[in-house]
Amino acid sequence: MSEPSGEGGMHLPxxxxxxxxxxxxxxAGAAELVMDVRCYAVAQPAxxxxxxxxxxxxxxxxxxxxxxLGGTFGDVRDIVLTHLHMDHVGSLFAVxxxxxxxxxxxxxEDSADIRAPRRVTPIGEGAVIxxxxxxxxxxxxxxxxxxxxxxxxxxxIGDAAATEGGEVNRGPEAFTADAALAEESxxxxxxxxxxxxxxxxxxxxxxxxxxxxxxVGGPYHRG
Numbered sequence: 309m310s311e312p313s314g315e316g317g318m319h320l321p322x323x324x325x326x327x328x329x330x331x332x333x334x335x336a337g338a339a340e341l342v343m344d345v346r347c348y349a350v351a352q353p354a355x356x357x358x359x360x361x362x363x364x365x366x367x368x369x370x371x372x373x374x375x376x377l378g379g380t381f382g383d384v385r386d387i388v389l390t391h392l393h394m395d396h397v398g399s400l401f402a403v404x405x406x407x408x409x410x411x412x413x414x415x416x417e418d419s420a421d422i423r424a425p426r427r428v429t430p431i432g433e434g435a436v437i438x439x440x441x442x443x444x445x446x447x448x449x450x451x452x453x454x455x456x457x458x459x460x461x462x463x464x465i466g467d468a469a470a471t472e473g474g475e476v477n478r479g480p481e482a483f484t485a486d487a488a489l490a491e492e493s494x495x496x497x498x499x500x501x502x503x504x505x506x507x508x509x510x511x512x513x514x515x516x517x518x519x520x521x522x523x524v525g526g527p528y529h530r531g
Contacts, residue, residue: 415451447490471510
């Protein structure tokens with residue numbers, strides 16, 4: 309899905325990996341919930357960055373995404389986990405073992421609870437990973453982080469928000485650790501006004517900053 313992004317025709321080479329998960333009725337609401345799970349490989353100056361590792365068994369899809377960027381796992385320098393939920397770290401062992409040169413990062417409040425084959429470096433507000441700035445966006449989990457590529461105005465939002473039917477919405481409240489804190493993070497992201505948002509659940513939407521602003525202040529989606 310490598311697509312141009314940002315003003316002036318700047319280009320951020322991104323490849324996404326999409327899988328589907330079914331959440332049984334009664335877990336996130338009265339009805340069964342079918343949702344996609346997305347993780348990303350991004351070409352950066354010092355090597356490829358993988359953002360989340362998806363569900364267990366996603367490593368071959370990530371390998372294909374890396375290859376589509378013209379690289380191999382040997383070119384992966386950073387693995388950034390937006391948070392500790394299994395649909396975001398499920399293939400961490402498999403990916404990290406195939407990408408031996410990659411450092412692993414996660415938000416400070418989540419990092420200690422993530423099992424990994426080597427050290428997970430805690431990161432927080434203001435950290436920089438290649439051309440990405442780290443934003444602390446807690447609420448979905450205590451240590452949730454988002455990544456902002458300022459040169460192209462591209463935000464990797466993790467689970468701070470999702471999309472459905474072309475609109476931005478919150479994830480199920482059942483999976484949100486602190487709804488009030490999550491709302492503060494959403495307000496901050498909306499104020500940022502990103503040109504492009506890549507979601508962990510749901511496809512991109514047109515005018516994402518406007519769609520996010522419309523959603524902020526409304527009720528949680530309860531399934």
